[in-house]
Amino acid sequence: xxxxxxxxxxxxxxxxxxxxxxxxxxxxxxxxxxxxxxxxxxxxxxxxxxxxxxxxxxxxxxxxxxxxxxxxxxxxxxxxxxxxxxxxxxxxxxxxxxxxxxxxxxxxxxxxxxxxxxxxxxxxxxxxxxxxxxxxxxxxxxxxxxxxxxxxxxxxxxxxxxx
Numbered sequence: 001x002x003x004x005x006x007x008x009x010x011x012x013x014x015x016x017x018x019x020x021x022x023x024x025x026x027x028x029x030x031x032x033x034x035x036x037x038x039x040x041x042x043x044x045x046x047x048x049x050x051x052x053x054x055x056x057x058x059x060x061x062x063x064x065x066x067x068x069x070x071x072x073x074x075x076x077x078x079x080x081x082x083x084x085x086x087x088x089x090x091x092x093x094x095x096x097x098x099x100x101x102x103x104x105x106x107x108x109x110x111x112x113x114x115x116x117x118x119x120x121x122x123x124x125x126x127x128x129x130x131x132x133x134x135x136x137x138x139x140x141x142x143x144x145x146x147x148x149x150x151x152x153x154x155x156x157x158x159x160x161x162x163x
Contacts (some may be wrong), residue, residue, distance in 0.1 A: 012109055020105060033150070034159050036085050040143050043078040048077035051131040075127065082124040082139065090152050095150075109149060116146045 053071045056061050095113050098106040120142040126135040147159055 031094065034155065036089055037143060037147050037159060038162065040082050040085055041140070043081050046137050047075050047127050047139075048133060049129075050058075050078070050135055051136065054131050063158045066129045079124045081130040083121050086121050086124075090117055092148075113146065113149050114126075116142055116149065119149070120146065 050071045054068060054075065057068045057071065070160060090147060091114075095110070095117070098110050105116060123135050123138040126132075127139065148156060
């Protein structure tokens with residue numbers, strides 16, 4: 001009976017568990033920063049398509065409300081993925097505070113990255129609130145701006161080849 005209760009509890013947990021796509025916060029040293037940029041770009045493509053579908057379905061003479069809700073949910077889920085990637089991956093683990101004796105350029109680069117990531121978070125939040133495509137374009141610009149400030153020229157070139 002006890003095993004059955006444990007299995008039922010595990011099944012309930014599995015049914016309501018939400019997948020997490022950010023890398024763990026254990027210092028294991030396994031990071032794929034370029035993958036995170038690709039994932040954010042893919043999320044933005046999904047958000048853009050969702051916005052267009054929401055507008056199309058909403059303009060229909062007899063809107064399919066079920067499909068409309070599904071596209072809104074999809075749009076919001078992908079915006080949340082971007083926000084989580086920024087917060088849990090880049091801000092919590094990858095963008096490092098320069099040492100106290102760092103030069104002004106290192107500190108300026110750090111502040112620029114923080115500013116860009118904050119603006120990206122706000123723009124991603126705006127994609128949840130509206131169907132205005134300008135927020136998708138703003139997010140794309142900020143992802144590219146962050147990538148340019150974060151990656152070495154060689155890594156950036158490789159990243160742009162797969163854009």
